[in-house]
Amino acid sequence: MIKFINVSKRYNKDIIALSNISFEIESGEFVFIVGPSGAGKSTLIKLLLKEEEPTSGSIVINKKDITKIKKREIPYLRRSMGVVFQDFRLLPNKTVFENVAFAMEIVGAHPKEIRRKVPMVLSLVGLSDKADKYPRQLSGGEQQRVSLARAIVNEPSILIADEPTGNLDPDTSWEIVKLISEINKRGTTVVMATHAKDIVDAMKKRVIALEKGNIVRDEARGVYGYAL
Numbered sequence: 001m002i003k004f005i006n007v008s009k010r011y012n013k014d015i016i017a018l019s020n021i022s023f024e025i026e027s028g029e030f031v032f033i034v035g036p037s038g039a040g041k042s043t044l045i046k047l048l049l050k051e052e053e054p055t056s057g058s059i060v061i062n063k064k065d066i067t068k069i070k071k072r073e074i075p076y077l078r079r080s081m082g083v084v085f086q087d088f089r090l091l092p093n094k095t096v097f098e099n100v101a102f103a104m105e106i107v108g109a110h111p112k113e114i115r116r117k118v119p120m121v122l123s124l125v126g127l128s129d130k131a132d133k134y135p136r137q138l139s140g141g142e143q144q145r146v147s148l149a150r151a152i153v154n155e156p157s158i159l160i161a162d163e164p165t166g167n168l169d170p171d172t173s174w175e176i177v178k179l180i181s182e183i184n185k186r187g188t189t190v191v192m193a194t195h196a197k198d199i200v201d202a203m204k205k206r207v208i209a210l211e212k213g214n215i216v217r218d219e220a221r222g223v224y225g226y227a228l
C-alpha cells in the first residue's frame, strides 16, 4: 500500500515539482504515472525511494510513514521495493547471473539461496541461456530483462519502473510490459512512470496524470491523455 498525503516537493524557492498531491495505491494495483516532461513523475518516484524528502506532507508505504522512519530502517524500506530504470543500470563487469546475485548478496542472502533463486528469476524473464553473458553482449531488451530479474529477486511488494521502455523499440517495449504485467499478476504492486502512449492506452490500467506538479487526472481504466 502506498499513500501520499498532501505531499509537496520544492527544489528551491521557484521550482515546485509536486504541489500538495494526495493519492492511494492498494496492494496489487498496476498504476501508470503519466505527464509531460517536467510534470513531476521522477520526483514522485524519488520520494517513494526516499532518494528525496518531501518539503511537506506524508508518504506511507506498507503502513509506515517513510518521512519519519529512522536511518537504520531505510534498508528494510528499500528491500520492499524493486526498481527498474530507462538506462538499465547493470554492472558492466558482472555477468547476468552475477548482476542478479549481487542484489541478493547486498541484503545478506545465503549463497545456497542465491544459487537456487537466481536461475529461477532468470527463467521467469526468459534469460536462462544468457546467465554467463556480460551486459554488453545483450540487446537492450535483454538488458532490461536482467534489470527486471534483479528488481524482483528479493521479492519486493512494490515494483517501481521509471520509463522502463524509454530506450527500447516498440516490440521489445511490449515484451517488457508483458513481463511487468506478469509480475503484477503474481501480486506485486506496480508503479510505472512512462511516456509510452500506445502501451498506456492498450493496458487499460489505472492512470495518474501529472501536470506542473498537480494531479490532473486519476482514472481506474485510463488512457495516456486526450488529443488537444
Ligand SMILES: Nc1ncnc2c1ncn2[C@@H]1O[C@H](COP(=O)(O)OP(=O)(O)OP(=O)(O)O)[C@@H](O)[C@H]1O
Residues within 6 Å of the ligand: 011, 012, 015, 016, 017, 035, 036, 037, 038, 039, 040, 041, 042, 043, 044
Ligand atoms: N534536483 C533538482 N533540482 C532542482 N530542480 C529539479 C530537480 N529535479 C527536478 N527538478 C525540477 O522539478 C520539476 C519536475 O521534474 P521531474 O524530473 O520530476 O519531471 P518528470 O515528469 O519526471 O520529467 P521527465 O518526463 O522529463 O522525466 C522540473 O521543473 C525539474 O526541472
